[in-house]
Amino acid sequence: MPKKKKTKKIKKTSIKKLKKDKIKKPIKVVEKKTSAHGSDEKPEIKKIKKQPTEKRIYNLKDFVVYPKHGVGKITSIEKATIGEIDIQFYKILIEKAKLTLTVPINQQSKLRPIASINQINKCISILKTKPKIKRTMWSRRAQEYDQKINSGKIYELAEVVKDLNKNTDIIADQSYSERQLFEKAYERLKSEFEAVLKITPEEVQKKMDKALGRTKISEDAQ
DSSP states (O other): OOOOOOOOOOOHHHHHHHHHHHHHSOOOOOOOOBOTTSSBOOOOOOOSOBOOOOSOOOOTTOEEEETTTEEEEEEEEEEEEETTEEEEEEEEEETTTTEEEEEEGGGGGGOEEOOOHHHHHHHHHHHHSOOOOOOSOHHHHHHHHHHHHTTOOHHHHHHHHHHHOOSOOOGGGSOHHHHHHHHHHHHHHHHHHHHHHOOOHHHHHHHHHHHHTOHHHHHHHO
8 A cells, every 4th residue: 555645734823924924014005096087187287387486475455574675565466477487476665765666476585474463562672671782893783783674573673773772862972874773773663563553653653762761852852
C-alpha cells in the first residue's frame, strides 16, 4: 500500500493574523468630482483673465485710511480693461489734501478701515500719557516720526502727537521741523476722529487738546 502524504494543517490563528494585517494596510481613496447627473465633472479652464481680489471689499461712501495721505472717502468703484485683464478700482477723495486717489481692488493692503470707537478711546489714553524723551539726534528722531505718521497705524500716529506735543505756545521751544511733524500728525489723527465720532472739527479739537493738556493754550489764543 502506498504511503499517504501528510498534509500540514494551517492554524486558525495564523489565518486570523493575515486578515488583521490586510485590514491594517492603508486604503487609498480617489475622490472624483461628480455632477448632479452622476457623470465625472471635468475642470473648467477659464480663458478670460480676471484681476485677483482680496477678502475685504469696501463699499461706496466708506471711509478708509491710505497710509501716506490719511483719511479718504470712496466716491466711486469703477472698472477698466488693461492688457486684456479686467481691473476694478476705487476712487478715493482725500478731502484735506484736495486729492483723488485711484487704488486697484487687488492692492487693498495699502488701505485700512477707519478706527473703531474703542481704538479712538485708546488713542485718547495715549495722548494723556507723558511724552517719551529721546536723547538721539533730531534728524534720526524726525525720520522715525515721519515713518510712524506714514505707517497708517493709528496708535503710532497718536504716539507722535503725544511725543511732539508742547504745552506751550512759545515758538522758541519748538523747532520749525518739529512743528511741521506735529501739525501733520495732529491733523491726520484729527481727521480720523472726525470720521469715526461724527462730530464737528471744533469739538474734535477740544477733545484732543484736553487730552494733551493744551486747553489753556487754546483759551489764551481766543
